[in-house]
Amino acid sequence: MAGDDVSEQPHQPHILIVGAGFGGLGCIHTLGQLETPARVTIVDKKDTFTIGGTWQFVWTGRLSQDKTRWPLSSAALPPMASLMLNTSVSKLDLAAQKAILANGTPIAYDQLVLSPGVVSDGSRIPGLTEHALNLYCFDNVVSQKEQLEHFSQLAEAKVLASEKATLLISIAAVPYQCPVAPWEVAFLVDAKLRATGVREGARIVITAPNEWPLPDPTRPKFEAEMSAKQVEFFNNKQLAALEPNLAHYADGTSVAFDLAWAVYPQRAPDFVRDSGLVNARGFVPVDLQTNRIASEALQLLQIPAMVKAGTSHVPYCIGDCCWTMIQPELPHPKAGEFAWQMGANVAKQIDATCRGEALPPPDKRKGSCFAEAGNGTVLLLEPDLSAVLADPLNGKPDARVSEAPEAAKVEWVNKHLARIFNGSVAPFIS
Ligand SMILES: Cc1cc2nc3c(=O)[nH]c(=O)nc-3n(C[C@H](O)[C@H](O)[C@H](O)COP(=O)(O)OP(=O)(O)OC[C@H]3O[C@@H](n4cnc5c(N)ncnc54)[C@H](O)[C@@H]3O)c2cc1C
Structure with missing residues (x-):
């Protein structure tokens, strides 16, 4: 479908997801489960998916690098989804609701979900x-x-x-x-x-x-x-x-x-930064419960019509690229599990909007981050932000740390591979 201006095919709402990493894939996976009545385009500048939690197996000499990336063309996507790989978004025209690809092609959308991760600067x-x-x-x-x-x-x-x-x-x-x-x-x-x-x-x-x-x-x-x-x-x-x-x-x-x-x-990628959406820290400010881009950012860009029209056209930003606080001095931590859950949460809101139903309350927000401790064990850090998500003013973040065998990390990787690829790639083996 590259080369088409999809705004010329008016039928179901068109959802554009930028980035097929943890966040973007969590979003499309959930839209598929909900059978949301929408067309979805998911664009990624690469054609492979990787999990940062597997790279240690490479640099410590336990696995070759090709064992830690998987072809996105094998992702199990629902029928409503079109996947555009090796395709970069280079610009956003938020007022016109279009993303511009590196080759100049505009993609019009009814709803935009930004999930492009971060760049190291x-x-x-x-x-x-x-x-x-x-x-x-x-x-x-x-x-x-x-x-x-x-x-x-x-x-x-x-x-x-x-x-x-x-x-x-x-x-x-x-x-x-x-x-x-x-x-x-x-x-x-x-x-x-x-x-x-x-x-x-x-x-x-x-x-x-x-x-x-x-x-x-x-x-x-x-x-x-x-x-x-x-x-x-x-x-x-x-x-x-x-x-x-x-x-x-x-x-x-x-x-x-x-x-x-x-x-x-780390900061948001250039095309997001150049759109003017980022805060002084280089990330996109969003509402904690909805991941809608905070209205001040859109007001500053003089796109108040989008804000006034209610929430339905305000874009979402999820995963590493977004910025939201869980306590006055504490930014939301960045992790694959959180990006996936933000994507799922946004999918539920989009689904409700497409069906004209009331927006659902935010879901759980619990992460798993693994630190290999070097002797066949891992330190498993599990931040739980569910209480803050349910009540941003009074809820308190929680976190547990425990020891687990290295196999727990491999299991976590395989849980995500199974969700994303549904058996079409071999399980990860350390
Ligand atoms: C070493 C390491 C270890 C980690 N371990 C863990 C762990 O144990 N547990 C955990 O939960 N998390 C872990 N993470 C964190 C996790 O990998 C990230 O938080 C997660 O990938 C964020 O998801 P995302 O969707 O925001 O971004 P990403 O997964 O980075 O996806 C962004 C996607 O957007 C695409 N993209 C970017 N720019 C464009 C553009 N202009 N046009 C089109 N596509 C674009 C990229 O190609 C990419 O595929 C680890 C990360 C690292 C680096």
Whole structure:
């Protein structure tokens, strides 16, 4: 259907979903279950789906990279859906309700669901892209593996010299996807160095720009794990600049390193930013319960007609790209499970709108984030925001952290593969 201006085929409402990641797929999956009377187009600039929680199997040498991505053309989509792969949206014309593809083709919609994830933007910190590998990039996992092998050799040499090589894992900005991932990296590197008997030749250092980037109740468990594994953690360290082997922080301190890996600052992709929808933090502000783009953003863009017309045409933004607070000082955490649930929640609202029914109350909002602890176990972090979603003013977020076997993570991956591909791809095996 590429090349068509679908506005010229008036019949059922046309829903456009931008992004076939966790959020977009959660939305189309639920629209299919509800048999929503609508046409749906789902556009993605890539043709594969990946799960960040599988990349560790690649850079620690347990699996090849091709085992951690799956063809989107095999996704089990409902009959109402058209999938456009290798197709980028490059511009939004919100007033005209059209998305413009990179080849200039406009796609008109009645309802827009933005789920394009985030981009890592290293340009905000001098020296970051030159001197630290971005940990949140699928294309970097093979380099990460090579760098780890080189670092192990360096640690071995340092053991002989009674010195230590330093691996710096620096979180450059919050919020970021899957907040436990930097700890998982530290614990897996620790395990690898111990397995080869060179751990005493290395320091593993994590820095974060705030007090504690994970939900508060997790802190004792993670601190105990860091202490047992001799992983050093420095909080309230805002990364200011990097030069070869030296990281500078805003408080005037610095950390010397032999290898630096970083969580780059993340933000909405360019086409969303250029549409004017983002806040000062670079994300799209939305209503917590509905994921409708907050009306101030549309007012600022002088699209008040859309706001005045009621909610039915205000676009949605879900997943990593959106910004909403769960407490005055606490942004909604970013995770695949949450993106999927936001997509499902939005699908239910679209379904009710298409049928002229009352909007449903928001559903559950409970995540599962896995941090491999390096000895066949995982630390399972389960933030539960359901109470906040039900009552944004008085509800309190909850979070549990527990230990589970590595198989729990594999099961979680397979749960999502089964939902998305319905048996048309082989199960993930570690
Ligand atoms: C290392 C790592 C480990 C993780 N572990 C976990 C975990 O254990 N549990 C968990 O719940 N989450 C985990 N996550 C987080 C999870 O992967 C993200 O939160 C999730 O992918 C967000 O879903 P999304 O739909 O918002 O974005 P994405 O899944 O990133 O999907 C966005 C899609 O939009 C497409 N797109 C972008 N721009 C355009 C455009 N201009 N035109 C068309 N298409 C576009 C992209 O190609 C992509 O397919 C992890 C992430 C990483 C990196």
